[in-house]
Amino acid sequence: xxxxxxxxxxxxxxLLGFWGLLVAxxxxxxxxxxxxxxxxxxxxxxxxxGIYIAQFTFLxxxxxxxxxxxxxxxxxxYKVFGRMVILGEGLAIAAVLMCMLFIFVDxxxxxxxxxxxxxxxPNSMMFxxxxxxxxxxxxxxxxxxxxxxxxxxxxxxxxxxxxxxVLSIPWAVSIHTVTAFLYSxxxxxxxxxxxxxxxxxxxxxxxxxxxxxxxxxxILRRFTRFDxxxxxxxxxxxxxxxxxxxxxxxxxVELFTAxxxxxxxxxxxxxxxxxxLHGHDSLVxxxxxxxxxxxxxxxxxxxxxxxxxLRLLPxxxxxxxxxxxxxxxxxxxxxxxxxxxxxxxxxxxxxxxxVAVTLGVYxxxxxxxxxxxxxxxxxxxxxxxx
Amino acid sequence: xxxxxxxxxxxEAGTAALGLGWALPLAAAGCAPRGHNIAGSQRxxxxxxxxxxxxxPAVREAxxxxxxxxxxxxxxxxxxxxxxxxxVESFEHVFEDQIHGAMPPHELERSVLVLCNHxxxxxxxxxxxxxxxxxxxxxxxVMMDMHRCIGCRYCMAACPYGSRSFNWRDPRxxxxxxxxxxxxxxxxxxxxxVVEKCNFCxxxxxxxxxxxCVEAVREVPGGEGALVFGDLTDPHSExxxxxxxxxxxxxxxxxxxxxxxFYIG
Numbered sequence: 030x031x032x033x034x035x036x037x038x039x040x041x042x043x044l045l046g047f048w049g050l051l052v053a054x055x056x057x058x059x060x061x062x063x064x065x066x067x068x069x070x071x072x073x074x075x076x077x078x079g080i081y082i083a084q085f086t087f088l089x090x091x092x093x094x095x096x097x098x099x100x101x102x103x104x105x106x107y108k109v110f111g112r113m114v115i116l117g118e119g120l121a122i123a124a125v126l127m128c129m130l131f132i133f134v135d136x137x138x139x140x141x142x143x144x145x146x147x148x149x150x151p152n153s154m155m156f157x158x159x160x161x162x163x164x165x166x167x168x169x170x171x172x173x174x175x176x177x178x179x180x181x182x183x184x185x186x187x188x189x190x191x192x193x194x195v196l197s198i199p200w201a202v203s204i205h206t207v208t209a210f211l212y213s214x215x216x217x218x219x220x221x222x223x224x225x226x227x228x229x230x231x232x233x234x235x236x237x238x239x240x241x242x243x244x245x246x247x248i249l250r251r252f253t254r255f256d257x258x259x260x261x262x263x264x265x266x267x268x269x270x271x272x273x274x275x276x277x278x279x280x281x282v283e284l285f286t287a288x289x290x291x292x293x294x295x296x297x298x299x300x301x302x303x304x305x306l307h308g309h310d311s312l313v314x315x316x317x318x319x320x321x322x323x324x325x326x327x328x329x330x331x332x333x334x335x336x337x338x339l340r341l342l343p344x345x346x347x348x349x350x351x352x353x354x355x356x357x358x359x360x361x362x363x364x365x366x367x368x369x370x371x372x373x374x375x376x377x378x379x380x381x382x383x384v385a386v387t388l389g390v391y392x393x394x395x396x397x398x399x400x401x402x403x404x405x406x407x408x409x410x411x412x413x414x415x
Numbered sequence: 416x417x418x419x420x421x422x423x424x425x426x427e428a429g430t431a432a433l434g435l436g437w438a439l440p441l442a443a444a445g446c447a448p449r450g451h452n453i454a455g456s457q458r459x460x461x462x463x464x465x466x467x468x469x470x471x472p473a474v475r476e477a478x479x480x481x482x483x484x485x486x487x488x489x490x491x492x493x494x495x496x497x498x499x500x501x502x503v504e505s506f507e508h509v510f511e512d513q514i515h516g517a518m519p520p521h522e523l524e525r526s527v528l529v530l531c532n533h534x535x536x537x538x539x540x541x542x543x544x545x546x547x548x549x550x551x552x553x554x555x556x557v558m559m560d561m562h563r564c565i566g567c568r569y570c571m572a573a574c575p576y577g578s579r580s581f582n583w584r585d586p587r588x589x590x591x592x593x594x595x596x597x598x599x600x601x602x603x604x605x606x607x608x609v610v611e612k613c614n615f616c617x618x619x620x621x622x623x624x625x626x627x628c629v630e631a632v633r634e635v636p637g638g639e640g641a642l643v644f645g646d647l648t649d650p651h652s653e654x655x656x657x658x659x660x661x662x663x664x665x666x667x668x669x670x671x672x673x674x675x676x677f678y679i680g
């Protein structure tokens with residue numbers, strides 16, 4: 030079954046080659062970062078986390094969103110997702126691997142990474158994040174491998190895997206909750222210290238993750254004989270619509286609390302994001318672009334005619350992914366550091382090295398995803414009666 | 416029939432498990448030991464900064480210079496990579512939550528020395544994933560283990576005072592040396608990729624000495640008592656006496672961190 034990953038046409042190898050190139054680029058850049066230190070990044074004493082931790086946060090959401098196909102299929106016996114579930118699990122595996130790598134490349138002393146396990150610290154949310162992510166990776170690898178192997182043999186999956194599948198559902202919720210707690214438990218940062226952060230993370234994750242899954246499903250439909258099913262795609266689009274609408278509501282709740290109470294420490298971050306604070310406005314165009322994108326996408330998703338238009342859907346999904354990426358991957362992390370504890374504002378922009386490392390990690394993730402999906406497609410194509 | 420029952424069971428179990436997904440991290444957070452409080456410390460070192468006396472730039476410089484030399488602190492010109500254990504900030508920024516519009520400018524612009532507050536309930540210790548920073552039970556100092564720190568900078572995100580600095584690059588080329596090229600102190604130099612901060616001169620306290628900054632300001636005319644150091648749990652210590660007799664303030668006390676650097680004057 031696994032050997033299928035290494036058999037494919039020219040287009041498949043070109044795809045793998047492209048991801049490989051990104052990985053090589055990232056490795057080169059990371060090598061420089063490793064020898065010179067994090068000085069090669071755009072981070073500073075004031076903005077101590079940047080694009081790496083932001084991508085980590087975004088991708089935890091993508092990983093968690095697999096639950097949006099796993100839950101209906103296994104708990105509600107929603108058969109339509111039958112061919113979609115394995116794609117969700119594959120995406121979760123690739124996303125968790127990227128999350129771990131983004132944490133790793135952010136470390137000042139990466140050779141000491143084992144210290145987190147050698148000195149387990151239950152009061153640190155970062156420790157729990159590591160436990161949650163590691164566990165989620167194992168769960169998805171195990172569930173994906175066992176259920177897919179059974180399917181390949183056209184046999185029902187073994188009974189012992191059922192409780193593990195059930196366990197994976199709250200586990201998915203927990204990875205993004207713990208990631209939110211990483212931020213929301215800090216009294217030092219008013220922007221992050223909000224109880225709605227975890228629900229917001231989950232809502233935006235359940236919009237961006239399934240959007241990515243739709244795009245991947247559409248790509249597979251287009252380029253392979255494996256069809257995850259039009260109804261499954263439409264149902265996922267509905268999930269995206271609900272999640273994105275809930276996310277807008279949560280953002281609105283957040284904005285009301287900050288702006289109506291008018292407490293300086295709660296309004297500063299939002300002013301920094303949407304208006305600029307004391308002339309610092311580098312994120313403003315991003316945020317308004319993201320807001321506009323959100324409104325357009327949600328409007329078109331809410332209308333059944335446009336949502337069900339499979340030619341329009343990929344653009345809406347790409348729009349949702351980009352909007353959430355701007356929210357989490359650009360705005361969320363940097364703004365937590367504005368202003369700093371002494372009232373100063375330091376701008377942050379990633380350097381070329383940071384961008385290259387980031388592309389490298391994404392390249393690795395999509396390389397893994399391509400290999401996993403190749404195996405799935407290969408088996409599924411063989412199962413289609415000629 | 417049996418199949419259906421199992422499905423029903425799975426549904427219920429799944430719903431219950433979904434609830435658990437929310438509860439697990441919460442429970443973890445609730446169970447997290449918060450034992451590093453003042454009651455757990457046998458002593459609590461504290462510092463009182465006299466704002467009147469540190470208005471003399473010579474006093475501030477003496478403190479900063481003594482600190483840098485004692486701990487081989489590099490001088491990195493880029494302010495965004497600078498390592499600072501004790502720094503000068505203006506009153507309006509240090510006590511942002513204690514100022515108001517009717518205060519005169521000279522009040523707002525007063526210079527304040529800021530350093531690690533060696534909090535009674537330190538958020539940096541709470542978040543560190545490797546216990547590379549911890550609250551020492553014998554005397555309440557928030558310590559750093561430079562060999563264990565993985566450089567994740569979570570402590571810097573958690574510190575509400577901006578008291579921590581990260582070594583973005585190798586600090587050694589920026590450390591002051593003597594004529595023979597040797598570092599001025601035998602305090603271990605740091606490597607790149609770790610976080611550091613004021614340690615209340617734990618290494619000097621061990622030898623029965625006062626922190627270097629406290630000693631240095633005493634040498635400056637008019638600097639005597641600008642920085643006073645002592646044990647807060649001892650009612651007869653000088654810091655306890657001052658804080659009993661004189662109005663004082665501390666930084667961002669509403670956060671509940673329990674800062675142990677106090678300001679008078």
